[in-house]
Amino acid sequence: MSANPIKVLVIDDEPPIRKLLRMGLSTQGYEILEAPNGKTGLELLGHDPALIILDLGLPDIRGHELLRMIRGRNDGVPIVVLSSRGDEAGKVQALDLGADDYLTKPFGMDELLARMRAALRHQLQVHGERPVFRAGDLSVDLVRRIVKVGDREVKLSPKEYDLLRVLVQHAGKVLTHRFLLKELWDEMTDAQYLRVYVRQLRQKIETDPERPQFVLTETGIGYRLKAQD
Numbered sequence: 001m002s003a004n005p006i007k008v009l010v011i012d013d014e015p016p017i018r019k020l021l022r023m024g025l026s027t028q029g030y031e032i033l034e035a036p037n038g039k040t041g042l043e044l045l046g047h048d049p050a051l052i053i054l055d056l057g058l059p060d061i062r063g064h065e066l067l068r069m070i071r072g073r074n075d076g077v078p079i080v081v082l083s084s085r086g087d088e089a090g091k092v093q094a095l096d097l098g099a100d101d102y103l104t105k106p107f108g109m110d111e112l113l114a115r116m117r118a119a120l121r122h123q124l125q126v127h128g129e130r131p132v133f134r135a136g137d138l139s140v141d142l143v144r145r146i147v148k149v150g151d152r153e154v155k156l157s158p159k160e161y162d163l164l165r166v167l168v169q170h171a172g173k174v175l176t177h178r179f180l181l182k183e184l185w186d187e188m189t190d191a192q193y194l195r196v197y198v199r200q201l202r203q204k205i206e207t208d209p210e211r212p213q214f215v216l217t218e219t220g221i222g223y224r225l226k227a228q229d
Helices: 015-026 038-047 063-073 088-096 110-125 158-169 177-184 191-205
Strands: 007-011 031-035 050-053 079-083 103-105 132-135 140-142 148-149 152-154 174-176 215-218 222-225
Touching: 007 015, 015 031, 015 110, 031 038, 031 222, 050 063, 050 110, 063 079, 063 088, 079 110, 088 103, 088 132, 088 174, 088 177, 103 110, 103 132, 132 177, 140 158, 140 215, 158 177, 158 191, 177 191, 177 222, 191 215
Parallel strands: 007 031, 007 050, 050 079, 079 103
Antiparallel strands: 132 140, 140 148, 148 152, 174 222, 215 222
């Protein structure tokens, strides 16, 4: 990595998880700050971490409340939350409160590293968004509004393009149904509208819409566009 290692704040009350993350991330060149509870985590925000890994099941402050407090102090730092298996409602709430991504325990280090890279990359794009997005054969020119798969230009309806544009702007990040509905229609709109447009978009940009490579479903939560190459 660089001469100045990227600081990662790990807020988790389980010593084995903190040890796993400390060992796994340190070998990749990250500098680890550890907090066994929410109070210590808030104190360590003063060290300006570049990314936060937050366990939702903390002993002193509820994970979602802590997430709200962190966002109140720093609205830009990427946050990857750790949650228990099957807690879809908790994941959705965390994402709606400003988390960038989530992982379900137990998780693999390679998957965590990929999610971290995507979250850090997304933060950079927010401050200097590149006009052309590329992932595999898919390219989206956000300036000229041209979408291509390979050499083939794809014609999208205005709403299909708006959906793809929002996904591109947050590529690699999981977006909840509620977020997408709020961005594209009104959050009170039936989620069925969103499913219809996702299906139509897949018909136009995916080689096999039943096994999508670009617009990925996060079951019970929302959708994620494959990260930029």
